[in-house]
Amino acid sequence: MNAQLTNLLSRIKASADDSSQVRSLVQEAQQIICKRQKLIKIADRSKDGWLVVQEYESDDIASNSEDEKRLKKSKNAAEKKRKILTGLSWVLRNAFSLKVIVSFLAVIFFLFSVLLCYFSRGWNG
Numbered sequence: 001m002n003a004q005l006t007n008l009l010s011r012i013k014a015s016a017d018d019s020s021q022v023r024s025l026v027q028e029a030q031q032i033i034c035k036r037q038k039l040i041k042i043a044d045r046s047k048d049g050w051l052v053v054q055e056y057e058s059d060d061i062a063s064n065s066e067d068e069k070r071l072k073k074s075k076n077a078a079e080k081k082r083k084i085l086t087g088l089s090w091v092l093r094n095a096f097s098l099k100v101i102v103s104f105l106a107v108i109f110f111l112f113s114v115l116l117c118y119f120s121r122g123w124n125g
Contacts, residue, residue: 051078
């Protein structure tokens with residue numbers, strides 16, 4: 001957005017003699033600012049913040065009449081990403097505990113298989 005506005009300001013400066021061109025460029029700049037404000041509001045109102053905005057912006061196919069559907073779809077996609085990232089961070093935080101649990105389960109499985117072999121041969125071996 002900043003690069004777009006800088007470009008527009010440079011073009012306004014270059015076309016200072018043509019008032020209709022300046023008005024057109026100013027209007028374009030206002031549209032960019034309004035879009036940015038909308039994205040900020042979407043991010044502020046959603047629990048998933050800028051993830052929703054990223055999903056919203058990536059869905060360029062939707063028209064203005066489908067804006068509400070597009071926003072809902074973006075929120076759902078962002079929520080799924082957040083849940084995945086939350087789950088992944090839990091796994092990383094608890095990696096040591098998971099190793100202990102897996103090791104314990106491996107020992108239990110080994111003991112179970114030894115007992116199964118022992119009992120499958122019968123009591124007298």
